[in-house]
Amino acid sequence: MPDGPGESGGGSGSAKADARKLGIGLVGMGVVAWAIGNLFLAFGYYPNWFFDSKILIGVLALVAGVGGAYLFFFFLNMFVEGLPERLSLLATPYAYLLPAFAAIAVMLLYPTIQTINYSFANDDSTEYVGFANYREVFSSQAFRDSILNNVLWLLLVPAVTVAFGVLVAVLADKLSTRGEQVSKSLIFLPMAISFVGATAIWSLIYAFDTTGLLNAIVTSLGGEAQTWLQISTARLNSLLLMVILVWLQVGFAMILLSSAIKGVPEETLEAARIDGASELQIFWRVVIPQIKGTIITVFITVVILVLKVFDIVYVSTNGNFKTNVIANLFFNKLFADDQAGQAAAIVVILLIAVMPVLVWQVRHFREEEANR
Structure with missing residues (x-):
């Protein structure tokens, strides 16, 4: 119709x-x-x-x-x-x-x-040179030093950050509600500061003259002022730069880990106490296993950040005094040395290094979601 x-x-x-x-x-x-x-x-x-x-x-x-x-x-x-x-x-x-x-x-x-x-082209990307850039990069002492520094950063910074994050989260959880809020706010505050700003702040602490806080402490105890960021013995200057990143990331680790700790069922804690476990045993055998997923997530996140660390090294030493890292080496190759081909090769190497970590993190996340 x-x-x-x-x-x-x-x-x-x-x-x-x-x-x-x-x-x-x-x-x-x-x-x-x-x-x-x-x-x-x-x-x-x-x-x-x-x-x-x-x-x-x-x-x-x-x-x-x-x-x-x-x-x-x-x-x-x-x-x-x-x-x-x-x-x-x-x-x-x-x-x-x-x-x-x-x-x-x-x-x-x-x-x-x-x-x-x-990465397969010459310095001004006008013609291909095959694997010449990769051969040049891998034969460079500067690249080997940067790799060594990155490995040191990877070994120390994620582990220390997670350890401090767990410690602060547990201790803050023992405070009153007001005390917990204030302490967490103060510890999280560095997260609001850029890497460049944080490095500028810590540069004042490491400054050579008596205006540097670290030298002021040393000289007050009868020691001599040091140029801390130039001391490459035992990679001391690199360790001091790592302190900056730990200081920045502990707040991030603390927030996630504190949330995970608060999510631990109270029944499991009470059951452990009834069985006669001490608080330390409860922490290691009850709490830690139940927040393992969050610990791994925080650890991997910091690992990826460490692999890309650049600002702290560039602002403080620009890679001098054996403090160079891969990202800063790339920056100098590209903008200071005008070697675009080698710079691209370094980035590709960094990408390949990061990929397994990313794949593992995605798989871990999927497993965590499947177990919920």
């Missing part, structure tokens, strides 16, 4: 409205993407348009980034709503996932592929 005039008109009006949504959404997404792209290109190529003001550029980037994302998804939603109902339901999840995947592809996958490609 044919539809009545009203129904036919309603269907036609609905189709026109959907077509209008499709058109507006498609044009809107294109305009927003074009405008944001051109604005960010202008930041890089024509900073004089913004009075060479980094503050103004930063504010505009923040507004354009957040506002542009809102407008883009607003028009994207309009576009999806304009599709036929069945197609709209099918496309909705992909409409919001694909932009994120596209951003990952542009910001991560494409640069990764390009870096691997450039």
Whole structure:
């Protein structure tokens, strides 16, 4: 039976409205993407348009980034709503996932592929040289020193960070509610400081003259002031730099581990006490096994961070006095020595070193999710 005039008109009006949504959404997404792209290109190529003001550029980037994302998804939603109902339901999840995947592809996958490609090219990436960059890197004493330092960082920093995190979490848990909040806030506070800022703070502590806190303590005890960051004996200067990263990350470890400790069922603790276990035995045999997953997660997170450590070394010593690490070596190869091929090779080596850790972390996370 044919539809009545009203129904036919309603269907036609609905189709026109959907077509209008499709058109507006498609044009809107294109305009927003074009405008944001051109604005960010202008930041890089024509900073004089913004009075060479980094503050103004930063504010505009923040507004354009957040506002542009809102407008883009607003028009994207309009576009999806304009599709036929069945197609709209099918496309909705992909409409919001694909932009994120596209951003990952542009910001991560494409640069990764390009870096691997450039690692087989010469210094100015104009012709291929095969594995020459890798041979040069592996035969370099600077690279071997950087590898050794990175291994030392890997052996010490994650373990010390987790150990202090557990210790602080347990001790803070014994305090009153107010005391726990204050102590945790103070310990977590360094997380709000950038690596560069933290290094600047600790540089004052390690300073040579008596304004340096460490030298002030040493001289007050009758010792002599030292240039601490130049003492490479037993890698003392590298150890002092590791202290900075531990100081920054203990708060992160503490928060996660404290949450895990509070999640330990009280019944298991009471059962252990009834069986006559001491508090130390309860800690090692009851609490630690039940927060093992969180400990591993924190440990792996810090391991990945250590593999990429750069700011602390660059700001404090720039890799001098046997403190260099892989990331800082890459930076100097690229920007100081203009050796783009070797720099790319170093990054690829670092990527290969990180990959097994990432794979293991993903597998561990899936196992933890499956056991819940």
